[in-house]
Amino acid sequence: MKISVADVEYVARLARLELNKAETDLFAGQMDAILGYVEKLNELDTADIRPTSHAVPVENAFREDATRPSLGVAKALANAPDKADSFYRVPKVIE
Amino acid sequence: MKFQPVIGLEVHAQLKTGSKIFCGCSTTFGSEPNSQTCPVCLGLPGALPVLNKKVVEFAIRAGLATNCTIAHHSVFARKNYFYPDLPKGYQISQFEDPICRKGWLDIQLEGQGPKRIGITRIHMEEDAGKLVHGDVPGLENGSGVDLNRACTPLLEIVSEPDLRSSDEAVAYLKQLHRIVTWLGICDGNMEEGSFRCDANVSVMPVGSDTLGTRAEIKNVNSFKFVKQAIEYEIQRQIDLIEDGGSVVQETRLFDPNSGATRSMRSKEEAHDYRYFPDPDLVPLVISADWVQRAQKELPELPEHRQQRFITEMGLSEYDAEVITASHELADYFEECVAFHHNAKAVSNWLMGEVTRALNDSGTSIAACPVIPRQLAELIKLIDSGAISGKIAKTVFEEMWKNGGDPKSIVEKQGLAQVSDSGAIEAVIDEIIAANAAQVEEFRGGKEKVFGFFVGQVMKASKGKANPAVVNELLLAKLKG
Numbered sequence: 168m169k170i171s172v173a174d175v176e177y178v179a180r181l182a183r184l185e186l187n188k189a190e191t192d193l194f195a196g197q198m199d200a201i202l203g204y205v206e207k208l209n210e211l212d213t214a215d216i217r218p219t220s221h222a223v224p225v226e227n228a229f230r231e232d233a234t235r236p237s238l239g240v241a242k243a244l245a246n247a248p249d250k251a252d253s254f255y256r257v258p259k260v261i262e
Numbered sequence: 263m264k265f266q267p268v269i270g271l272e273v274h275a276q277l278k279t280g281s282k283i284f285c286g287c288s289t290t291f292g293s294e295p296n297s298q299t300c301p302v303c304l305g306l307p308g309a310l311p312v313l314n315k316k317v318v319e320f321a322i323r324a325g326l327a328t329n330c331t332i333a334h335h336s337v338f339a340r341k342n343y344f345y346p347d348l349p350k351g352y353q354i355s356q357f358e359d360p361i362c363r364k365g366w367l368d369i370q371l372e373g374q375g376p377k378r379i380g381i382t383r384i385h386m387e388e389d390a391g392k393l394v395h396g397d398v399p400g401l402e403n404g405s406g407v408d409l410n411r412a413c414t415p416l417l418e419i420v421s422e423p424d425l426r427s428s429d430e431a432v433a434y435l436k437q438l439h440r441i442v443t444w445l446g447i448c449d450g451n452m453e454e455g456s457f458r459c460d461a462n463v464s465v466m467p468v469g470s471d472t473l474g475t476r477a478e479i480k481n482v483n484s485f486k487f488v489k490q491a492i493e494y495e496i497q498r499q500i501d502l503i504e505d506g507g508s509v510v511q512e513t514r515l516f517d518p519n520s521g522a523t524r525s526m527r528s529k530e531e532a533h534d535y536r537y538f539p540d541p542d543l544v545p546l547v548i549s550a551d552w553v554q555r556a557q558k559e560l561p562e563l564p565e566h567r568q569q570r571f572i573t574e575m576g577l578s579e580y581d582a583e584v585i586t587a588s589h590e591l592a593d594y595f596e597e598c599v600a601f602h603h604n605a606k607a608v609s610n611w612l613m614g615e616v617t618r619a620l621n622d623s624g625t626s627i628a629a630c631p632v633i634p635r636q637l638a639e640l641i642k643l644i645d646s647g648a649i650s651g652k653i654a655k656t657v658f659e660e661m662w663k664n665g666g667d668p669k670s671i672v673e674k675q676g677l678a679q680v681s682d683s684g685a686i687e688a689v690i691d692e693i694i695a696a697n698a699a700q701v702e703e704f705r706g707g708k709e710k711v712f713g714f715f716v717g718q719v720m721k722a723s724k725g726k727a728n729p730a731v732v733n734e735l736l737l738a739k740l741k742g
């Protein structure tokens with residue numbers, strides 16, 4: 168096993184996912200199978216190949232530094248579960 | 263045991279673009295919360311970021327000015343973490359392939375030679391939003407999120423751990439601050455957070471070459487606080503080690519009110535960011551041509567200009583540093599000197615009267631009502647003996663308030679210096695006749711009284727008598 172139950176629990180915590188025991192076991196098995204499959208690539212010699220960051224050979228997509236109208240406060244907050252004044256409202260964050 | 267502090271700084275400089283790094287929303291500071299947002303910077307599903315070209319140009323400029331290598335190929339990456347001010351759940355930044363690497367800056371502390379501070383990397387990223395607590399109605403039991411700042415462009419400039427004291431750290435920061443404002447890529451406003459810094463601080467026994475465990479102090483936003491925060495943190499770590507404890511690697515927050523740093527527990531488990539290349543943004547390829555063009559367009563840098571003012575114009579090191587505090591001030595200075603070749607006098611006026619008037623009225627040098635030619639002419643009038651230094655200040659005030667050339671002000675108000683010995687002699691005779699007692703004191707050996715006579719003569723001539731002539735004639739007459 169490349170992926171342990173502990174690995175799944177750790178990744179789930181980072182992603183704020185709550186998994187039960189059955190799910191944790193299921194995903195550990197599935198993720199292990201996926202990684203095992205991809206591991207085939209290690210049979211190739213990739214010493215002189217730069218890691219691929221993007222699959223499509225496109226580079227340098229820019230926009231000029233020009234402003235465009237924003238949504239406006241009403242629209243920006245329209246789907247907010249909670250708001251106060253012009254702010255999104257979230258549970259108190261204490262530093 | 264004696265300890266050696268080791269400090270590295272991460273500076274965040276907000277770039278002076280009109281629009282955000284990945285969308286067209288404005289970057290204006292202080293607008294109504296959430297009024298400068300759109301699907302991209304709100305992180306709405308399906309919205310796609312497009313890179314602002316000016317951000318790349320500014321990053322190249324910063325890299326070249328700090329002696330970095332500009333990467334031919336660079337990539338944006340997602341830094342994943344959860345926080346209410348981060349709508350997407352990740353920050354777009356750069357990780358393995360930043361745009362600039364391996365630069366340096368020289369710093370100089372008073373009475374010491376220059377010291378080279380390494381720059382590890384400079385990368386581009388987006389800022390997060392802002393959290394608001396307290397005084398807003400409806401937010402008594404919660405926090406408010408304002409996403410106007412989300413997605414504004416930042417450069418993160420990371421130094422090597424080459425700094426060895428809080429003074430070196432501040433000198434490095436000031437040098438960097440001068441460069442980014444000089445280049446016109448950052449407004450440098452520390453109060454608004456346009457230039458802020460995180461400090462990595464550790465200590466090790468003197469003579470050791472193994473770095474101690476470091477603590478990271480977050481978001482310190484003034485030169486004074488940086489010094490305080492670092493000094494507090496160094497002492498805290500030394501005390502801890504001397505008491506038999508050990509430093510924990512953690513994020514700490516500086517509290518300006520107490521001058522202390524304290525642990526930020528919220529960041530404890532957030533250190534696994536799971537960076538990966540952002541599939542929404544294509545790789546950035548910067549040609550040698552592009553770099554060359556940027557190099558050509560780079561202005562003369564402040565350090566070079568400072569040296570030139572010392573070697574070519576004969577300014578002192580201190581004066582040259584003050585005059586090159588900003589591009590505009592240095593330009594103003596050079597324009598003045600082109601009209602009248604007395605660099606020392608021009609720098610004295612700029613650092614004295616001009617700075618005072620600018621500060622008092624909250625004006626920037628770029629908007630100074632007295633233009634360089636006029637200031638140069640004023641100094642020319644002093645140097646030729648046409649007016650005294652004291653009268654010049656009166657003339658300057660008039661130029662500042664109502665405009666006009668110094669020569670015509672001097673003529674109109676009859677301020678020209680009187681060097682004619684006949685006229686001055688007449689005044690001196692009157693003063694001597696009116697102050698017989700003081701004359702006796704002087705002749706009796708009380709030479710301090712001389713100052714009294716000079717004062718009286720200058721007063722009677724409304725400050726216009728040439729002081730050198732006054733001194734000479736007065737002394738001769740008093741000695742009888």
